Each structure stands twice: as C-alpha cells, then as structure tokens.
Amino acid sequence: MRKILNKWYLKYLRRKYPNFKTGKNVSVDYDSQFILYKNELVLKDNVKIRSRQRGYHAGMPFVSTFLIDVPGAKITVGENCRLNGVYLHAQSEIAIGRNTVIASGVNIIDSNGHVLNSSNRTVGRDVPKPIIIGENVWIGLNSIILKGTVIGDNSMVTAGSVVKGDFPANSLISGNPAKVTDIINIKDYEISNT
Numbered sequence: 001m002r003k004i005l006n007k008w009y010l011k012y013l014r015r016k017y018p019n020f021k022t023g024k025n026v027s028v029d030y031d032s033q034f035i036l037y038k039n040e041l042v043l044k045d046n047v048k049i050r051s052r053q054r055g056y057h058a059g060m061p062f063v064s065t066f067l068i069d070v071p072g073a074k075i076t077v078g079e080n081c082r083l084n085g086v087y088l089h090a091q092s093e094i095a096i097g098r099n100t101v102i103a104s105g106v107n108i109i110d111s112n113g114h115v116l117n118s119s120n121r122t123v124g125r126d127v128p129k130p131i132i133i134g135e136n137v138w139i140g141l142n143s144i145i146l147k148g149t150v151i152g153d154n155s156m157v158t159a160g161s162v163v164k165g166d167f168p169a170n171s172l173i174s175g176n177p178a179k180v181t182d183i184i185n186i187k188d189y190e191i192s193n194t
Helices: 002-016
Strands: 020-022 033-035 040-043 048-050 065-068 074-077 082-084 087-090 093-096 107-109 131-133 171-175 178-183
Touching: 002 020, 040 065, 065 074, 074 087, 087 093
Parallel strands: 020 040, 033 065, 040 074, 048 082, 065 087, 074 093, 087 107, 093 131
Antiparallel strands: 171 178
16 A cells, blocks of 8 residues: 555645656655645666655654755755755755665755854854765764765765764764764675676
C-alpha cells in the first residue's frame, strides 16, 4: 500500500509543480513536504527521499521537506542519493552530488534568514549563497549545513556538526564550528556479485 501511495504522490507533485523533474526509479515517501512555487527541483535517477521511521536505524525528528521560496532558486539532487528526514531551504541554490547519503535531522539552509548587523531583527533579509555538496558525501545525523558551504567529494560530516566554509575532497568534517579533523583515504573498488 505504501508503494502505491508513494507513486501516486510523485505523480501528484509532477502535476502540481511543472519544474519538479525526476529521473528513473525515484522514490518519495508520501508524507514528505514540498513547497516549490515555480522554482526548480531536480531529483536524478534512483534518488530516495524518506520521511518514515520504518526500517531506519535512528530517530527521524521530522519529515523530509523541500522549501524553495525565492524566484530562480533551485535544488538538484544527484543520482543514487538517499535523503532521510532532511530539511532543505533554498533561496539561491543547493546542489548535492551523486551517491550522497544524508541522515535524519539534517538542515541544509543557504540563507541566514535575517541580516547579521541589524538594529531591528524583524526587518530585512540577508543575501543567500549557494551550497555545493560533492559526490559520495555522507552527512551524519542532526548536522547543519550553512550558506556558502562547499563540501568536497568523498567527505564525511560527523553527527551534530555545524558546517560553514570550503572543505576539500576526502575530508572528515567535525564539530561546532566544523573543521577538517582527518583525511579519508578513499579507494575506488568494484563490487562483484560473486
């Protein structure tokens, strides 16, 4: 029944949002939330958007939510990505490379929402900056990725980190504020079915 609801929901989203584009074998849990207006969301082949606790190894504090609320903003999720109970808010751009896994409770936000230097915090918006997440990245539980961040390929963000800045490929990124704590030695290998 859940698979039928998920397929129906995906069809509904494509009709509601003309700029919602999906590749082959995309799976979106039916309780995920999308607020796109006329902006572009691209989910490439084999992307899985999860919002349900069932079968997940950790707590999932909220459903996956995609908010793109400024004209011209966009989110792109590369092939084979798994996003589990995540919150993405784009006012500029969020780009996630292929084979990336994002754990539950993660917030990815390309704007602070308010001006930093202000005598009245209720007025004004800051300038958003794109977030670029490379290929084969793992972002751990409850991390926060802030505006202007670039995370290189094959990197890992440890649980609970607050990430802002440029991080090279193969980085182990940890802490608040996050910094590179180690280099990950990634080796290409082929998985055989034997």
